[in-house]
Amino acid sequence: MKQDLLKDIIYRRIRDMIVVGTLPMGMKISETVLANRLNATKAPIRDAIKRLQSEGLVQVKPKSGTFVFHFTAEEFHELLEFRYHIESQGLKLSFQKNPKQLIQEMCFILDKMELCINSGSTFEYLNLDNEYHQIMISLCDNRYFQESYDLISARMATVRNHLGNSESHMLRSFVQHKEIIESLKNNDIEHAQHQLLCHILPEHGAFWNMKNIST
Structure with a gap:
C-alpha cells in the first residue's frame, strides 16, 4: 500500500x-x-x-x-482540430441537458478570471482557463466525451502554460470566453460554437502562436 x-x-x-x-x-x-x-x-x-x-x-x-512531449506545428493543429470538435459538441450537449448550471459555472469562473487579470495572477488564470473548457465536457453527461477529452486535457494544459503566459493572451481569451457565455445567455448555441471555433483554431484568429509550438 x-x-x-x-x-x-x-x-x-x-x-x-x-x-x-x-x-x-x-x-x-x-x-x-x-x-x-x-x-x-x-x-x-x-x-x-x-x-x-x-x-x-x-x-x-x-x-x-x-x-x-513536443509538437510540430502540424501536429499541434491536428490536436486543436480534435479539441474543437470535442468541445463544440460537448458544449452543445451541456447546453441541451444542463443549460442553467452551464452558464452559472462559466460565469463564476469568468468572474475569477477577471480578478486574476486585475492582479496579474497569470498561473491562476491559466488554471481557470482549463476549468472553463472542462465544464463544457463535464456537464454533457456523456462518459465517452469525457474519456476522449481526457486523452488531450493534460497536453492542452501544458501547451496553454507554454504559450498563454502573457497579458495579451489573457485579455484576448477573456473577451472570447465572455462572448461564448453571452451567446449562451441569448440561447444561440450556434453562435457560441462559432465563438469557440474562433477561440481555438488558428486559421480563424485564435490566440495560439503556432510559430512557438515546435521545438
Missing part, C-alpha cells in the same frame, strides 16, 4: 512539473536527476514515466532517451 502511494505521489509530481513547465516541452528527462530531485529511487520514477508515456506527456525514443 505504501509503495503504491509513493508511486502515485511521484507520478503526480512529475506530471505537475511537465504541465507547469518546470520540465519544458522537448526536454530530455534523466531518471537519475529526477530521483535525486524528488528524493526517490528509480523504480517509482520509471513507473511514473510509463504512466506519463501512456498519457502522451512523455516520449521514449530508442537510443536517444526519454523526453517531455
Whole structure:
C-alpha cells in the first residue's frame, strides 16, 4: 500500500512539473536527476514515466532517451482540430441537458478570471482557463466525451502554460470566453460554437502562436 502511494505521489509530481513547465516541452528527462530531485529511487520514477508515456506527456525514443512531449506545428493543429470538435459538441450537449448550471459555472469562473487579470495572477488564470473548457465536457453527461477529452486535457494544459503566459493572451481569451457565455445567455448555441471555433483554431484568429509550438 505504501509503495503504491509513493508511486502515485511521484507520478503526480512529475506530471505537475511537465504541465507547469518546470520540465519544458522537448526536454530530455534523466531518471537519475529526477530521483535525486524528488528524493526517490528509480523504480517509482520509471513507473511514473510509463504512466506519463501512456498519457502522451512523455516520449521514449530508442537510443536517444526519454523526453517531455513536443509538437510540430502540424501536429499541434491536428490536436486543436480534435479539441474543437470535442468541445463544440460537448458544449452543445451541456447546453441541451444542463443549460442553467452551464452558464452559472462559466460565469463564476469568468468572474475569477477577471480578478486574476486585475492582479496579474497569470498561473491562476491559466488554471481557470482549463476549468472553463472542462465544464463544457463535464456537464454533457456523456462518459465517452469525457474519456476522449481526457486523452488531450493534460497536453492542452501544458501547451496553454507554454504559450498563454502573457497579458495579451489573457485579455484576448477573456473577451472570447465572455462572448461564448453571452451567446449562451441569448440561447444561440450556434453562435457560441462559432465563438469557440474562433477561440481555438488558428486559421480563424485564435490566440495560439503556432510559430512557438515546435521545438
